[in-house]
Amino acid sequence: MSALRFSLRFNPMLSNITLIQTKSLLFSFSSFSFSVRKPSKTLCSSSNSLLHTNGGTSNSSPLSGLEDELVGYIFGKKKATEVAHLVWRHVLHKGDIVIDATCGNGYDTVAMLKMVADESGHGRVYGMDIQTEALENTSSLLDETVTQKEKELVKLLPICHSRMDEVLPENTAVRLVAFNLGYLPGGDKGIITTSKTTLLALEASKKMLILGGLISLVVYVGHPGGREELETVEAFASGLCVDGWICCKFQMLNRPLAPVLVFLFKR
Amino acid sequence: MSALRFSLRFNPMLSNITLIQTKSLLFSFSSFSFSVRKPSKTLCSSSNSLLHTNGGTSNSSPLSGLEDELVGYIFGKKKATEVAHLVWRHVLHKGDIVIDATCGNGYDTVAMLKMVADESGHGRVYGMDIQTEALENTSSLLDETVTQKEKELVKLLPICHSRMDEVLPENTAVRLVAFNLGYLPGGDKGIITTSKTTLLALEASKKMLILGGLISLVVYVGHPGGREELETVEAFASGLCVDGWICCKFQMLNRPLAPVLVFLFKR
Numbered sequence: 111m112s113a114l115r116f117s118l119r120f121n122p123m124l125s126n127i128t129l130i131q132t133k134s135l136l137f138s139f140s141s142f143s144f145s146v147r148k149p150s151k152t153l154c155s156s157s158n159s160l161l162h163t164n165g166g167t168s169n170s171s172p173l174s175g176l177e178d179e180l181v182g183y184i185f186g187k188k189k190a191t192e193v194a195h196l197v198w199r200h201v202l203h204k205g206d207i208v209i210d211a212t213c214g215n216g217y218d219t220v221a222m223l224k225m226v227a228d229e230s231g232h233g234r235v236y237g238m239d240i241q242t243e244a245l246e247n248t249s250s251l252l253d254e255t256v257t258q259k260e261k262e263l264v265k266l267l268p269i270c271h272s273r274m275d276e277v278l279p280e281n282t283a284v285r286l287v288a289f290n291l292g293y294l295p296g297g298d299k300g301i302i303t304t305s306k307t308t309l310l311a312l313e314a315s316k317k318m319l320i321l322g323g324l325i326s327l328v329v330y331v332g333h334p335g336g337r338e339e340l341e342t343v344e345a346f347a348s349g350l351c352v353d354g355w356i357c358c359k360f361q362m363l364n365r366p367l368a369p370v371l372v373f374l375f376k377r
Numbered sequence: 378m379s380a381l382r383f384s385l386r387f388n389p390m391l392s393n394i395t396l397i398q399t400k401s402l403l404f405s406f407s408s409f410s411f412s413v414r415k416p417s418k419t420l421c422s423s424s425n426s427l428l429h430t431n432g433g434t435s436n437s438s439p440l441s442g443l444e445d446e447l448v449g450y451i452f453g454k455k456k457a458t459e460v461a462h463l464v465w466r467h468v469l470h471k472g473d474i475v476i477d478a479t480c481g482n483g484y485d486t487v488a489m490l491k492m493v494a495d496e497s498g499h500g501r502v503y504g505m506d507i508q509t510e511a512l513e514n515t516s517s518l519l520d521e522t523v524t525q526k527e528k529e530l531v532k533l534l535p536i537c538h539s540r541m542d543e544v545l546p547e548n549t550a551v552r553l554v555a556f557n558l559g560y561l562p563g564g565d566k567g568i569i570t571t572s573k574t575t576l577l578a579l580e581a582s583k584k585m586l587i588l589g590g591l592i593s594l595v596v597y598v599g600h601p602g603g604r605e606e607l608e609t610v611e612a613f614a615s616g617l618c619v620d621g622w623i624c625c626k627f628q629m630l631n632r633p634l635a636p637v638l639v640f641l642f643k644r
Contacts, residue, residue, distance in 0.1 A: 351631070356629070357629065361626045362623070362624060362626075366615070
């Protein structure tokens with residue numbers, strides 16, 4: 111089965127990636143801060159319920175906006191992928207080299223590209239997927255959302271993420287490797303990432319990651335094999351030395367099929 | 378070896394990092410990437426490390442400061458209790474009634490009192506502990522850190538938290554019940570919370586909590602019985618209906634003895 115999946119043909123058209131749209135990027139950030147919501151169904155009648163100060167300063171915080179995603183996750187208002195993007199923003203620098211190990215429909219690829227692309231053209235996004243459909247979707251999304259100049263910073267590779275160390279230039283210093291484990295949303299649910307290849311990809315990521323870099327995983331567990339894959343990820347994380355790595359997991363306890371977030375931070 | 382390789386490669390680049398100080402939207406975003414919190418042991422030489430913008434606004438956010446705690450937790454810089462306090466701030470209103478189910482040395486009691494105390498005098502903190510030493514420590518901490526008027530809003534009760542529903546006035550509308558499970562720091566490590574009483578306390582909390590309220594647990598697992606207590610908490614959380622409750626867990630994967638955070642949000 112897995113040999114079949116690896117044999118998908120390389121499509122040279124996919125290597126030409128595109129675009130830049132700084133305004134949309136700025137706009138999305140400016141709208142990012144003030145959208146905290148009240149928990150649904152609350153009886154609380156006092157207004158502005160979630161909007162409390164920390165009793166801190168009345169000045170602007172340069173960190174404004176991040177709280178929405180993380181606290182929103184706790185209160186069930188934000189998706190796991192949104193939380194992942196938030197964490198990436200805290201790790202990534204303009205000009206960084208990053209890997210989207212599972213392109214899927216390209217939303218992660220676009221998100222990380224926005225974070226690393228700058229005028230210098232040093233940023234790079236290596237996007238991988240074994241399914242041509244996924245890479246085509248990613249390419250289309252890039253066309254719709256970024257500039258041609260930005261798209262040129264992306265390399266889409268039709269390979270399994272377990273082979274990431276074979277295709278990146280030697281000694282590439284990677285700041286982020288992001289995984290969205292499971293199947294392609296809207297695609298063939300029979301084609302999934304597997305424990306075996308994910309473990310190989312994690313081992314490769316571990317080696318390529320620079321200090322201060324992050325391995326980010328959104329692990330879907332609702333399909334056959336998903337739970338085992340999570341166990342593989344957890345076992346890998348548990349084995350990373352505590353002095354060199356901070357490994358944490360965010361999980362919904364009463365939604366056993368909800369995606370699980372795992373962050374492995376190399377310090 | 379690979380760490381060394383990457384260090385050598387990255388050091389010159391990172392040493393050139395500078396912060397751009399500006400209030401404009403455009404430039405505040407451009408400074409975003411260069412001022413990320415400096416992970417310990419990285420080679421990143423940028424100063425003012427924690428402060429980076431999301432490129433939002435120059436106005437104050439009512440939620441300013443929260444992100445530091447949660448992202449700090451992910452990056453190993455913030456304690457579990459600090460994250461718990463952060464989440465409480467998002468739930469609590471001035472004038473709320475709250476329960477510190479395990480007073481310990483009183484730090485949680487003081488923290489929640491500050492969040493609910495106001496001039497109206499409606500806020501209430503019910504603090505419980507089976508150890509007189511704990512209640513004495515809590516009382517002393519209150520004397521040192523809050524006003525007499527604020528202290529009058531606190532009721533310290535020398536009982537097991539499993540009996541909380543017996544001592545609170547009937548139909549008390551509780552917004553937060555907070556647990557710090559384990560033993561009294563600095564006290565007798567033989568006296569611990571147990572799975573049995575914790576489960577009773579959770580059942581009582583579930584009934585007393587208003588919609589929009591929170592059960593917050595910091596679960597220590599490094600002592601005998603701690604792991605079983607976590608399992609009890611998880612089983613309780615897993616059994617709460619998904620329509621009525623959001624139940625999430627934050628956990629360090631490569632530090633098996635680190636406290637685990639559990640939040641049960643009644644929506």
